[in-house]
Amino acid sequence: MRLHRNLVYAVIDGLNLIFNEDKYADKVVQQLLKRDKRWGSRDRGFIAETTYDIVRWKRLYGEIAEVKEPFSRENLWRIFAVWATLKGIQLPDWKQLEGTPSRRIKGRFDELSKIRKCRESIPDWLDDMGSKELGEATWEKELKALNQQAEVVIRVNTLKTNKKALQALLIDEDIATIAIKNYPDALQLKERSNVFKTEAFKNGLFEVQDASSQLIADFLDVKPGMRIADACAGAGGKSLHLAAKMDNKGQIIAMDIYGFKLKELKRRAKRNGAHNIEPREITSTKTIKKLHNQMDRVLIDAPCSGLGVLRRNPDAKWKLKPEFIDNIKKTQQEILRDYSKMVKPGGKMVYATCSILPSENQDQVKAFLQSENGKDFGLVKDKKVLASTSGFDGFYMALLAKKQ
Template structure:
């Protein structure tokens, strides 16, 4: 990639690949930023343009549609128009003339005068008519939320069914807000207070550093800079992890000296958290189906100076062939639809289909049934997902408990959860569902299951 590319050129390149090749935006963005050599300000702008355009995709297309004489546009032209409309509609700080001029120049550079003329005409027409563009007032709740907050109809319908209209709209609204960075301090190397002081001193007053309300190891960081590039990260002082995700290991509540299984462990964020809570004493088997991801777990263990994690390449459904009823604790963070992390991966809204959920539930049931055989009587199994569908969460766990009389949900889950969770959520069933707007964190489901005999 040309090192003199602008933020908008990088954005157009990434958005075109996402549209044309169904590539993952976060992976494409990381690669593009490495090659483009943008300043920090331009890299942040490109990131905002890419994620913002994808977040608001169907609203942008609705705005564009009346001003297009044809839908037969090349992918890069469609992406350029979407990128420009995002700026016109959602970014007040960018001058209108700059948006149009940059779009026309990009069209000339990548195409020809005819395309540049089309782009110029469409954008100027939208600008002239902007005050007249209004969402329809006669839409039902599903259609209205889907259009105003840019989500697919099927997902809005499902959220309304499970949580009601108000909660569904809050979920969709929060999914379009850029997440802050959160880190999990490694208590074997540094305290949370010490780490917060170091960040404040080095990154300056522009950076907001706050303790997480969801984890004693968590810190919220709002401001500039990529913390993964710092020497603290490389030296193992912290792990970058969402606060909802941090809760999972706390609910497992492993003790030093225990024998623990993380049955679907890659890339290793929760595995290493378990090891930290065990004070690096005992043993963790970290298994994963994907061989190339095993290395990620091993790299994290080495970076954090941990040594109790033993990796295993295995399908979670077949681990029972290698172990008996031997584990004190089991973490089962199963493959899921991932709808709780849309804030971080906005493409999920558009690439996931409702039919995916049905396929996933079959796998989830199978994994839970087979892995549960490895838990000792008196042991604890935590089933968790980063999604919000009842089919993948409450229904899976409820059905398992009904079919297995030697297991029950742990109503004492409140004892291993922070005050903020206990004040907001009902923990009496032994499971919790976090929605993104509750704590400005990812959507997560966590259940705690006891083996009683």
């Protein structure tokens, strides 16, 4: 591979924003890719994949380069030199890369690879928490899986098409996909591609949604004609899936405390042809109280640490703090307590997170069932999805039923 100066400068600029200015990696990469209209797909791929790769392995590369945060521009070049050396890329004769100790880099890599928190590039506190909650063997496998680049998975919008028809249309746009066993609406891209530019996407024939996330709509056991509350809907990926499962019949009240996310949902619903979704911003406790004991199904896709989706959000492990996880657990308890009141007698509720920590998952469900608010509910089933066993995002979902 031959390195191009303007592309590497873009990567260095992006790393500075992510590491030193606490910007989100996905937003930074989006901006970087718009910098030069002359860049082709290979150029943009280099910028995106290199930036994410260095973010993912920040601790390992930083320790090999023997630099500490906040990283100066010179330090970022040293980290980049480590990345390139370990990838076997011949370094060009640029002043920023002069004196790169290639042999020492490889020796340091071999040395640090014996230490898990360095080898898997994870903060000390998070390594301790993960091994304590999941056990050494499971945590080790999970860390390795979460450090892999996520595959691109799409969900067929069955309101408009079917799997075979969509595959044929995408082939016409030079995008090959494969079906995934036991995921009825999922297709996986054989090669990474910008699917958002396809006519099939513009016409609402699919959404990008990880396979694990697609399990939740089926888990909620919805039927056409039901009244559903998606209580933490965000931009509505799961609301859209529920609308398809219900054949556009019934009502989905998509709720969130952030109005701008619901505006995005409204736009997506129109493109998808999903007509039974009503966005409703949670402006006070009254928004929830009006729906007490009225909903056939309630989905609580709770805010969480996001540890199950590190494959696609590698910067999250550097932004996370122990106090955030402590606080989010309290928020999860409050949401379960308050939003469960919307379930009518005989109705069902799913509590879900994209975390792999039992303290955010099974322990929260157990605590709810033992509480005053949970005494009328029973656990029907739950499902733990690990990246190391599924090959997709880590997720948890629990189906609870309310007594008649």
